[in-house]
Amino acid sequence: MKKVVEGSKGVAEAVKLCRPQVIAAYPITPQTHITENLAQFVADGELKAEYVHAESEHSAASIVLGASAAGVRAYTATSSQGLILMAEVLFNIAGMRLPIVLTCVNRALSAPINIWNDQQDSFAVRDAGFIQLYAETNQEAADTHIQAFKVAEHKDVQIPVMVAMDGYILSHSYEPLEIPSLKEVDGFLPPRKAPFKLDPKSPLSFGVMGPPTHYMETRYHLHQDLKNAKEVVKEVDKEFGEVFGRSYGIVENYFADDAEVVFVSLGSVVGTIREVVDTLRNEGKKVGCLKIRLYRPFPSDEVREMLEDKKKVLVVEKDISLGATGGLYSDLVTSLYGLPKVPSIYGFIVGLGGRDITTQTVLKIIEESEKPAQADKFIDLDEEIVKLSPLAERRS
Numbered sequence: 001m002k003k004v005v006e007g008s009k010g011v012a013e014a015v016k017l018c019r020p021q022v023i024a025a026y027p028i029t030p031q032t033h034i035t036e037n038l039a040q041f042v043a044d045g046e047l048k049a050e051y052v053h054a055e056s057e058h059s060a061a062s063i064v065l066g067a068s069a070a071g072v073r074a075y076t077a078t079s080s081q082g083l084i085l086m087a088e089v090l091f092n093i094a095g096m097r098l099p100i101v102l103t104c105v106n107r108a109l110s111a112p113i114n115i116w117n118d119q120q121d122s123f124a125v126r127d128a129g130f131i132q133l134y135a136e137t138n139q140e141a142a143d144t145h146i147q148a149f150k151v152a153e154h155k156d157v158q159i160p161v162m163v164a165m166d167g168y169i170l171s172h173s174y175e176p177l178e179i180p181s182l183k184e185v186d187g188f189l190p191p192r193k194a195p196f197k198l199d200p201k202s203p204l205s206f207g208v209m210g211p212p213t214h215y216m217e218t219r220y221h222l223h224q225d226l227k228n229a230k231e232v233v234k235e236v237d238k239e240f241g242e243v244f245g246r247s248y249g250i251v252e253n254y255f256a257d258d259a260e261v262v263f264v265s266l267g268s269v270v271g272t273i274r275e276v277v278d279t280l281r282n283e284g285k286k287v288g289c290l291k292i293r294l295y296r297p298f299p300s301d302e303v304r305e306m307l308e309d310k311k312k313v314l315v316v317e318k319d320i321s322l323g324a325t326g327g328l329y330s331d332l333v334t335s336l337y338g339l340p341k342v343p344s345i346y347g348f349i350v351g352l353g354g355r356d357i358t359t360q361t362v363l364k365i366i367e368e369s370e371k372p373a374q375a376d377k378f379i380d381l382d383e384e385i386v387k388l389s390p391l392a393e394r395r396s
Contacts, residue, residue, distance in 0.1 A: 001178070001179050001180075001181070002176050002177065002178050002179070003176065003177065003179060004174055004175065004176045004177075005174065005175075005177055005179075006033065006171075006172060006173070006174050007138035007141060007165065007170040007171045007172065007173055007174075007175065008030075008031075008032075008033035008034045008037065008105070008171045008172065009033065009037050010138050010139075010141065010142040010175075010177045010179070011034050011077075011103060011138075011141055011142055011145055011165070011171075012033075012034050012035075012037035012038050012041070013037075013142065013179050014142040014143070014145040014146050014179070014180075015034075015038060015075055015101075015103075015145055016038065016041050016046065016047045017146065017179075017180060017182055017185040018073070018075075018101075018145065018146060018149045018185065018189055019047070019048075019049075019073065019186075019189075019191070020047075020049055020073045020074060020075040020101075020149075021048075021049050021050065021067070021072040021073050021074070022049060022050045022052070022063065022064060022067035022072055022073075022074045022075075023035065023038050023039075023042070023049055023050070023051045023052070023064075023074070023075050023076065024051075024052040024053075024054050024059070024060040024061075024063035024064050024067075024074075024076050025038075025052075025053070025054065025057075025060050025076050025077055025078070026053070026054050026055070026056055026057045026059070026060050026078070026082060028057065028078055028079050028080065028081070028082040029079065029107070029115050029167075030079055030105050030107055030115070030117075030167035030168050030171045030172060031077045031078055031079040031082070031103065031104075031105040031167075031171070033171065033172070034077045034103060034105070034171070035076075035077050038051065038075075039051050039053070050067075056085060057078050057082035057083070057085040057086045058085050058086060058088065058089060060076050060078070060086070061076060061086040061089035061090060061093065062089050063076075064076045064093075064100045064102075065089055065092060065093050065096070065098060065100070068093070068098035068099065068100050068194075069096065069098055069197065069198050069206050070197055070198045070199075071192070071194035071197030071198070071199070072192065072194075073149065073153070073191075073192045074098075074100045074101075075100065075101050075102070075103075076100065076102050076103075077102065077103035077104075077105065078102070078103075078104065078105075079104065079105045079106065079107040079121065079167060080106075080107035080108065080109055080110075080115075080121045081109065081110060083104055083121045083122065083124075083125060084109065084121065084124060084125075087124075087125055087128065090102075090125055090128040090129075090130065090160075091128050091129065092207055093129075093130075093160050094128055094129025094130055094159060094160055094222065095129060095207065095218065095222065096206045096207045097158045097159060097222070098158075098160060098206075099149075099152030099153045099157070099158050099159060099160055099161070099192075100152070100160045100161075101145060101148045101149050101152055101160070101161050101162075101163065102130070102160065102161070102162045102163070103145070103162075103163050103164075103165065104121060104122045104162055104163070104164045104165075105165055105166075105167045105170075105171045106118065106119045106120075106121055106122055106164055106165065106166050106167050106267070106318075107121060107167040108120055108121075108352065108353045108354065109121055109124065114353045114354065116167070116168065116353055116354020117166050117167040117168055117169055117318070117351070117354050118318040118319060118351055118352045118353060118354065119134075119164065119166070119266075119267060119317070119318045119319045120318075120319050120320070120352070122134075122162060122164045123319040123321075123327045125162075126295070126296055126327060129159065129160075129222055129226065130159070130160045130161060130162040130296065131148075131151065131152070131157075131159055131160070131161045131162065131226065131229055131233070131294075131296055131297070132161075132162050132164060132294070132295040132296040133147075133148065133161065133162070133163050133164065133233075133293060133294055133295070134164045134165075134266040134267045134292065134293060134295055135163065135164065135165045135166075135170065135267070135268075135293075136266075136267060136268055136270045136271060136291065136293075137170070137175070137268070137271070138165075138170050138173065138175045138177055139175065139177050139178065139246070140248055140293075141163065141165040141170055142177055142179070143240065143244070143246055143248070144163050144248070145163055146180070146185060146188065146189060146240070147233075147236050147237060147240050148161040148163050149161075149189055149192075150188070150189050150236045151229065151232055151233055151236050153192050153193075154229075154232050154236070155195070156225075156228065156229075156232060157225065157229045157232050158195070158225075159222070159225060159226060159229055164267065164295075165267075165268075166267050166268040166269075168354070169268045170268055178244075178246070180244060184243065184244070187243070188239070188240065188243050188244075226296070226297050227297045229297060230250060230294065230297050230299060233250055233294055234249070234250055237249060237250070248293055249293060250293055250294035250299050250302065251290060251291060251292055251293060251294070251299050251302045251303065251306070252290070252291040252293065253288070253290060253306055254270075254274060254277060254288055254289040254290070254291065255277055255281060255287070255288040255289065256288030256289060256290050256306055256307075256310075257288070258286055258288075259286045259287055259288030259310065260286040260287075260310060260311040260312065261285075261286065261287050261288075261310070261311060261312045261313075261314065261366075261369065262287070262288045262289065262290055262306075262307060262310050262312070262313055262314070263277070263287075263288070263289040263290070263314045263315075263316055263362075263365075264289070264290045264292065264303075264307075264313055264314065264315045264316070264328065264332060265289070265291065265292070265315070265316040265317060265328070266291065266292040266293065266295060266317070266328065267318070269316060269318065269350070269351065269357050270289065270291045272357055272358065272359060272361075272362060273289050273316065273362055274289060275359050275362075276359050276362040276363060276366075277289050279359075280366075287366075290303070290306055290307065292328065295328075295331075298331050298335065300334075300335040303332060303335045303336070304335055304336060304339065307336060307343060308336070308339050308340075308341070308343075309341070310343045311343060311344065312343055312344045312345075312346065312369055313332065313336075313343045313344070313345045313346065314346045314348060314365055314366075314369055315328055315329045315332055315345065315346065315347045315348060316348050316350055316362070316365060317329065317347075317348070317349065317350070318349075318350060318351040318352060318357075319349075319352075320349050320352070320376065324376075325347050325375040325376045326347050326348075326349055326376065329345070329347035329375055329376075332345065333345055333375075344373045345373060345375075346365075346368070346369050346373045346374060346375075346377065347374065347375040347376050347377065348365050348368070348377050348378075348379050349376060349377065349378045349379065350365075350378075350379045350380065355380060361379055361380055364379055364380070365379060
């Protein structure tokens, strides 16, 4: 059924169809509308679940950890500082191999306080052990949640999944979405069957002490299984496409085959990049785009295959690993290392703290790519504000 809904409502509808048995959350902008809608579904009897309004995001993550360890399907959502407050528990959830699904509605991190969109939050916890998927549109965000539960609970995975969607740009915008029926989702996503769970009749321990004789092996297993999960993500996406008529892959090639210059990015900004690519190709320029949907595990093989013969690669991202480069840039450089001919790789930082990313922004990136490559070029900086820094004189 197609209907016009807010992005957050679309995600809430998709999560409802997945029948989570425990939902725990603490409200934080711009995530709140997702869990607000889910709370209403539970209150109205549309979803049979235990909804826990936790006293903090740390508690919310701990609640879904416990619920998942007890063998039930569990879900939470958060943003920004809330995700960082969860960080301690996120590592535990992944390390204990508990297949929860978490929505990160991307928002900038403090300080200074900022409630607008960038992707600093989800990138900050990319090493927690979660599978990470980034949505470009609200339809993709809703569909990805249905896929996420199936991937997380797959017998060969048993790893939590984080679905990232850009705050406001997606979460608060309205689009016509195809919302599947409960019967269709039930046919695609079976009830969870936990291979291990807390049960008084068969006692087990989760998250026990890992001494030096065992800890390294647990990290190795999680690392290998996370890498192997890439094939399951592909498999589930393909099956989803066969059932619902929509699929997304783990990366998307947009006119990249014959391109000499290829943008690489993830999330909603890809839509703006597509517009520029269309314009430039109409002018006869060989430009394309590679969209990264699956960020963890990183799709290194697919990236290498698509970019190995390109002249320039322009990485566009809404995050910065302070003192280094953007996270996507560093992963891309690592993936392309060792190719017989490595493209010139440029790293561009855009849109931090919700700064607008327009087609003009992307065209500036094209202009900058005519200069020597940089790994951390900030685009659209206000030079007058830059000069206000007390260290500005030293920098000059």
